[in-house]
Amino acid sequence: MAILTVKNLSRTFGGIVAVADINMEVQKGQIAGVIGPNGAGKTTFFNLLTGIYTPSTGEIIYELDRTVSNKNLKPHKIAGYGISRTFQNVRLFKEMTVLDNVLLGYHSNFKYNVLSSFFRLPAFFKGEEKAREEAMDLLKVMGLLEKKDELAKNLPYGEQRKLEIARALATKPKILLLDEPAAGMNPQETKDLTKLIRNIRKDFDLTVILIEHDMSLVMDICEKIFVFDYGKLIAQGTPYEVQNNPEVIKAYLGEEEQDATA
Incomplete structure (x- = not known):
């Protein structure tokens, strides 16, 4: 069952499109990852999910019955839906x-x-x-x-x-959003964090969505991964599917580097 559904979600700032026409679902109990190069729109996406930003267009649906579209819902109202988060900077x-x-x-x-x-x-x-x-x-x-x-x-x-x-x-959230939880951590701290995330998902019956640049953590812990690039969702799937997706490789390496490694 989908605990979070996003339909045609976009956010613009003047003439800049930060998030463009995102469609995705996260299933109840999943650990999902949102990855992408710097400036891909990942944190803006989290800010939309938590009411810091209002969607320019589209819908965010929590548990099939609570919809956020072009509503000016404050973060504390979104928290009441069962959404909580951490931030890039502590x-x-x-x-x-x-x-x-x-x-x-x-x-x-x-x-x-x-x-x-x-x-x-x-x-x-x-x-x-x-x-x-x-x-x-x-x-x-x-x-x-x-x-x-x-x-x-x-x-x-x-x-x-x-x-x-x-x-x-x-x-007491139903969905926990972690924005770069391993940033600044050493390898042992990252290992401990990976174990902690698994444990709290189980012990607190949570759905976890994380933004992370540490690919070893993402590939180890996430059951589904969503890849952003320039505000667009360019790929989604299992870690194996994402690792082998040409669009993902291009986004991370660029065309010239990709050709050089072929």
């Missing part, structure tokens, strides 16, 4: 503790209302306690529990990446 509240960063992710899931919070009613304390328990569980999964009271800025880079994923998971 975006943490670096002066806050590791635990508090994760607790922020639970904001959209709090069940108590403003009055309960203002008057410190039992519903407020019950909600806060539950959020703290779940945040601690997430930090344990990420291997960060012992650092819960440290400032986020003091974590090594690889652990900051994990903390950002933990905060995204705190929103």
